[in-house]
Amino acid sequence: MNIKGFQFSAVEAAIKKPGRKDLALIFSEVPATACAVFTINRVKAAPVLLSEERIKSGVAQALIVNSGNANACTGDDGLIAARETSLLVAAGLGISDRAVQVSSTGVIGVQMPMDRIRTAIPGLIKGLSSGTLDDVALAIMTTDTFPKMEARSGLAGKSGYTVAGIAKGAGMIMPNMATMLSFVITDAALEPLFLQQAFRLAVDSSFNAITVDGDMSTNDACLILANGKAGNPPIVADTPEAEAFESLLHDVLLSLAKQIVRDAEGGTKFVEVRVNGAKENADAKKIAFSIANSSLVKTAFFGQDANWGRIFAAVGYSGAEVDQSRLSLCFDDVCMASKGIFAGGDAEARGTEVLKKKEFTVTVDLGLGDGSATVYTSDLSHEYVSINADYRT
Amino acid sequence: MNIKGFQFSAVEAAIKKPGRKDLALIFSEVPATACAVFTINRVKAAPVLLSEERIKSGVAQALIVNSGNANACTGDDGLIAARETSLLVAAGLGISDRAVQVSSTGVIGVQMPMDRIRTAIPGLIKGLSSGTLDDVALAIMTTDTFPKMEARSGLAGKSGYTVAGIAKGAGMIMPNMATMLSFVITDAALEPLFLQQAFRLAVDSSFNAITVDGDMSTNDACLILANGKAGNPPIVADTPEAEAFESLLHDVLLSLAKQIVRDAEGGTKFVEVRVNGAKENADAKKIAFSIANSSLVKTAFFGQDANWGRIFAAVGYSGAEVDQSRLSLCFDDVCMASKGIFAGGDAEARGTEVLKKKEFTVTVDLGLGDGSATVYTSDLSHEYVSINADYRT
Numbered sequence: 001m002n003i004k005g006f007q008f009s010a011v012e013a014a015i016k017k018p019g020r021k022d023l024a025l026i027f028s029e030v031p032a033t034a035c036a037v038f039t040i041n042r043v044k045a046a047p048v049l050l051s052e053e054r055i056k057s058g059v060a061q062a063l064i065v066n067s068g069n070a071n072a073c074t075g076d077d078g079l080i081a082a083r084e085t086s087l088l089v090a091a092g093l094g095i096s097d098r099a100v101q102v103s104s105t106g107v108i109g110v111q112m113p114m115d116r117i118r119t120a121i122p123g124l125i126k127g128l129s130s131g132t133l134d135d136v137a138l139a140i141m142t143t144d145t146f147p148k149m150e151a152r153s154g155l156a157g158k159s160g161y162t163v164a165g166i167a168k169g170a171g172m173i174m175p176n177m178a179t180m181l182s183f184v185i186t187d188a189a190l191e192p193l194f195l196q197q198a199f200r201l202a203v204d205s206s207f208n209a210i211t212v213d214g215d216m217s218t219n220d221a222c223l224i225l226a227n228g229k230a231g232n233p234p235i236v237a238d239t240p241e242a243e244a245f246e247s248l249l250h251d252v253l254l255s256l257a258k259q260i261v262r263d264a265e266g267g268t269k270f271v272e273v274r275v276n277g278a279k280e281n282a283d284a285k286k287i288a289f290s291i292a293n294s295s296l297v298k299t300a301f302f303g304q305d306a307n308w309g310r311i312f313a314a315v316g317y318s319g320a321e322v323d324q325s326r327l328s329l330c331f332d333d334v335c336m337a338s339k340g341i342f343a344g345g346d347a348e349a350r351g352t353e354v355l356k357k358k359e360f361t362v363t364v365d366l367g368l369g370d371g372s373a374t375v376y377t378s379d380l381s382h383e384y385v386s387i388n389a390d391y392r393t
Numbered sequence: 394m395n396i397k398g399f400q401f402s403a404v405e406a407a408i409k410k411p412g413r414k415d416l417a418l419i420f421s422e423v424p425a426t427a428c429a430v431f432t433i434n435r436v437k438a439a440p441v442l443l444s445e446e447r448i449k450s451g452v453a454q455a456l457i458v459n460s461g462n463a464n465a466c467t468g469d470d471g472l473i474a475a476r477e478t479s480l481l482v483a484a485g486l487g488i489s490d491r492a493v494q495v496s497s498t499g500v501i502g503v504q505m506p507m508d509r510i511r512t513a514i515p516g517l518i519k520g521l522s523s524g525t526l527d528d529v530a531l532a533i534m535t536t537d538t539f540p541k542m543e544a545r546s547g548l549a550g551k552s553g554y555t556v557a558g559i560a561k562g563a564g565m566i567m568p569n570m571a572t573m574l575s576f577v578i579t580d581a582a583l584e585p586l587f588l589q590q591a592f593r594l595a596v597d598s599s600f601n602a603i604t605v606d607g608d609m610s611t612n613d614a615c616l617i618l619a620n621g622k623a624g625n626p627p628i629v630a631d632t633p634e635a636e637a638f639e640s641l642l643h644d645v646l647l648s649l650a651k652q653i654v655r656d657a658e659g660g661t662k663f664v665e666v667r668v669n670g671a672k673e674n675a676d677a678k679k680i681a682f683s684i685a686n687s688s689l690v691k692t693a694f695f696g697q698d699a700n701w702g703r704i705f706a707a708v709g710y711s712g713a714e715v716d717q718s719r720l721s722l723c724f725d726d727v728c729m730a731s732k733g734i735f736a737g738g739d740a741e742a743r744g745t746e747v748l749k750k751k752e753f754t755v756t757v758d759l760g761l762g763d764g765s766a767t768v769y770t771s772d773l774s775h776e777y778v779s780i781n782a783d784y785r786t
Binding site: 042074310388 | 774
């Protein structure tokens with residue numbers, strides 16, 4: 001992985017338990033074309049409020065992110081803390097504080113330990129090196145059990161470039177966005193409007209297509225920085241280079257999104273929910289999420305119970321148009337039900353075999369039109385309850 | 394409990410495990426004024442389709458209900474089964490089959506064992522007696538751990554009358570409606586339009602104000618039969634008698650609804666979620682359900698963790714209008730947060746004490762207007778996962 005013009009650093013600021021890095025910095029040696037997507041939760045963390053305002057300029061040069069404290073529901077003091085953090089970073093790097101993005105994840109409702117942040121920032125800046133994103137990926141973990149990273153390389157004109165991303169998230173995962181942070185950097189040069197459009201598309205079919213528990217966070221943020229250091233002529237929309245970049249960006253984001261679902265709190269299954277034949281794509285997505293968020297469906301997955309009836313029930317209450325006499329459902333290639341009723345034969349036994357696998361696909365066909373959608377989710381296990389009953393304590 | 398002109402019966406039809414009654418009958422000696430509310434799930438069980446059509450007449454005289462099989466996702470065969478069941482009951486009782494309501498609860502996607510139903514119906518009819526509803530309440534249980542019953546008596550003119558109800562439900566509980574059956578009978582005489590209006594109002598503030606897991610069933614039904622045998626002049630709207638009946642009916646339904654939440658699958662807590670100060674009542678209800686259905690909030694209740702931040706997150710993603718700087722939250726009388734931030738002092742310790750209780754109230758104030766709503770829910774425990782991972786097997 002070689003991403004020109006970016007530097008990284010991560011330190012222990014003692015925001016989390018001792019022995020774990022919890023404060024990280026990504027720095028672009030030149031101002032980067034930037035865009036971001038944030039939570040649509042109306043209770044927004046202070047760093048989201050700050051960063052959302054700043055990203056409107058379309059430019060950013062640094063990101064400081066901490067885990068262990070979400071700086072959410074912290075009022076004016078929280079905003080002052082986020083702003084001070086960005087000022088300290090800006091001063092240390094000799095850049096404008098408006099080019100500094102701030103991101104936080106962790107417990108809600110507790111003020112940031114600013115004394116520790118102040119103490120840690122000089123070391124954080126001193127530690128910058130053009131090494132890898134690995135330490136940053138580690139430092140943003142909360143209940144994650146592994147760091148989430150992906151990188152792909154492409155060619156624009158004669159210049160090779162790389163898109164690399166990291167993400168964190170395991171619970172409070174629901175699109176628009178999830179309790180999820182993801183930071184993507186590329187040394188490709190990109191026309192700003194094209195970047196924005198490509199980024200939103202890629203987010204929609206990746207991070208906005210996963211759910212763990214249906215809970216939407218106060219802190220979600222997904223940011224991309226493109227610093228142009230690869231030296232290519234800026235990629236513009238509707239060119240072969242644009243298409244290649246879009247596909248590559250989509251791959252990176254989808255890989256990160258799937259890693260989040262694979263690391264779902266307490267998850268023992270990785271389930272792809274495909275909905276076809278809906279009246280329109282929006283209906284298909286509604287149905288896919290209705291299935292993927294159903295506690296009863298998710299506990300059946302955990303119990304390896306081929307309970308297709310619960311899935312039909314979730315289809316029915318999704319709010320989308322449904323004709324129950326046209327519904328069909330498969331687990332992988334085993335057809336469990338068609339025309340709304342049980343397929344008969346040995347479907348039960350064969351479906352149960354599919355559900356014993358660690359990864360499988362649920363395909364629902366509505367038989368009404370061409371609308372389709374795919375969503376990724378996990379099951380609901382004892383371990384999920386344990387993790388979330390004990391998270392703060 | 395003395396409800397004139399009603400007879401009851403329940404038998405073992407071997408639809409469920411041996412040793413448990415699973416087929417029951419409620420019979421009114423005269424045609425009763427009737428109305429009902431059914432699931433709005435677009436995947437509807439056969440008996441729902443049949444009963445919904447029939448109740449339009451405003452008259453019913455008998456209800457046959459089974460547990461162990463939902464007769465849902467069973468296609469045309471399912472409809473034929475429901476219709477045959479009602480015909481057998483009608484023939485046995487000497488009434489029109491259009492006056493027979495049919496209801497089912499249990500596993501989805503399995504055809505009804507009609508041979509056993511046919512065998513059982515003569516005994517079921519022979520067993521009718523003017524005893525009590527107890528046996529019927531027992532026969533409709535699935536994962537319920539106790540039968541749910543309530544009765545209240547009132548006076549209309551010089552005639553005493555009684556409203557008695559039973560219900561079942563413990564999981565797949567989400568309003569409009571829940572996997573929930575409830576049957577209410579009264580010997581009061583009621584003007585049909587008034588009954589309909591009073592019934593819908595009472596359902597809205599009781600069964601439509603509870604949630605266990607946010608899953609909406611294919612089979613929900615709530616039916617009331619009023620046979621007028623008390624001999625009172627029919628109660629009409631906007632009279633003192635109407636007001637008294639409304640209040641009494643509401644009490645019966647709310648008691649049954651709360652019993653369902655108290656029997657929530659795996660539930661260890663009974664939580665009343667009150668939302669005040671919303672822009673309008675609809676907003677308040679949206680927020681209350683967003684809190685009550687959040688897996689993260691429910692696991693925090695189970696963990697006895699005074700994690701008010703998760704509740705604020707659920708408020709924020711409810712879709713209702715929210716100003717985070719005006720939010721406040723109390724556990725019983727302990728104020729945990731006001732103006733959007735932690736209340737400080739010993740709130741954490743005192744809030745944790747509240748959450749150790751088996752029953753408590755969460756009150757959220759939006760500070761935006763006069764809208765309010767109350768919803769009842771349970772926590773999300775290991776036991777919920779166990780019950781639903783193993784339900785069919």
